[in-house]
Amino acid sequence: MKIKLLTAGVLVLGFAGLLWISPLANSQTSAKSMGLSFTVADTSFNWEKMDHAARLSYMKQVVMPAMKAEFIKFNSEEFELMNCKTCHGEGAENHTFKMPNPKIWKLPRSKEGWAKADTSYLRFMKETVKPRMASLLGMKPFDMKTMTGFGCGNCHTDQE
Numbered sequence: 551m552k553i554k555l556l557t558a559g560v561l562v563l564g565f566a567g568l569l570w571i572s573p574l575a576n577s578q579t580s581a582k583s584m585g586l587s588f589t590v591a592d593t594s595f596n597w598e599k600m601d602h603a604a605r606l607s608y609m610k611q612v613v614m615p616a617m618k619a620e621f622i623k624f625n626s627e628e629f630e631l632m633n634c635k636t637c638h639g640e641g642a643e644n645h646t647f648k649m650p651n652p653k654i655w656k657l658p659r660s661k662e663g664w665a666k667a668d669t670s671y672l673r674f675m676k677e678t679v680k681p682r683m684a685s686l687l688g689m690k691p692f693d694m695k696t697m698t699g700f701g702c703g704n705c706h707t708d709q710e
């Protein structure tokens with residue numbers, strides 16, 4: 551299995567991002583700065599309604615630290631240098647942050663393809679990355695019945 555460590559993507563964030571005042575309750579922001587876990591139970595949180603700058607700031611302040619901790623717990627060597635580019639790829643360089651990212655592993659379209667996938671990754675993705683990310687974005691995890699919600703396809707593209 552080849553894992554590219556994406557070290558080059560040093561992202562220059564606008565200063566505005568740092569100064570962005572969260573629409574979320576202050577208590578949550580300060581809970582986070584004290585190193586406590588962040589919840590999005592606050593109903594004022596609405597990812598859909600956030601503009602690009604607000605999303606960028608939320609990614610930086612909340613999503614990145616939370617997800618990096620999970621990836622490091624899973625594999626500290628591979629993800630020690632995890633950054634925005636690990637998920638966003640080129641989108642972190644051209645600042646669109648467009649997802650899904652066609653440069654990471656592509657979701658297979660066949661049983662055989664799925665059988666070849668690394669099982670420890672699959673478990674981590676299914677049991678940790680998907681639900682954790684969904685919750686950070688205030689979305690429901692993808693549900694096969696309704697075909698809606700946050701899933702693998704929000705980050706990974708399909709194989710051609």
Ligand code: HEC
Pocket residue numbers: 561601602605606607609610611613614617633634635636637638646647648649683687704705
């Ligand atoms: C664990 C993976 C992951 C990491 C790490 C990550 N992001 Fe994201 N980011 C996402 C996903 C998934 C979305 C799209 C959510 C959706 O489907 O609406 C997103 C969306 C965004 C958007 C919104 C784009 C738009 O306007 O719709 C911005 C801006 C962004 N990320 C910035 C960042 C920055 C800056 C960092 C690093 C500090 C970062 N992200 C790290 C997964 C990640």
Ligand code: HEC
Pocket residue numbers: 551552553554636637654655667668671672675676679680683701702703704705706
């Ligand atoms: C929040 C974004 C995100 C979501 C959601 C997500 N993944 Fe991933 N996935 C990643 C990132 C980032 C990597 C590591 C990419 C790298 O290091 O090149 C990865 C790696 C993988 C790998 C390892 C590929 C390899 O190099 O062998 C597999 C397999 C995988 N994901 C499957 C899935 C499946 C299946 C789902 C849905 C259950 C899923 N992923 C959901 C972001 C995501």
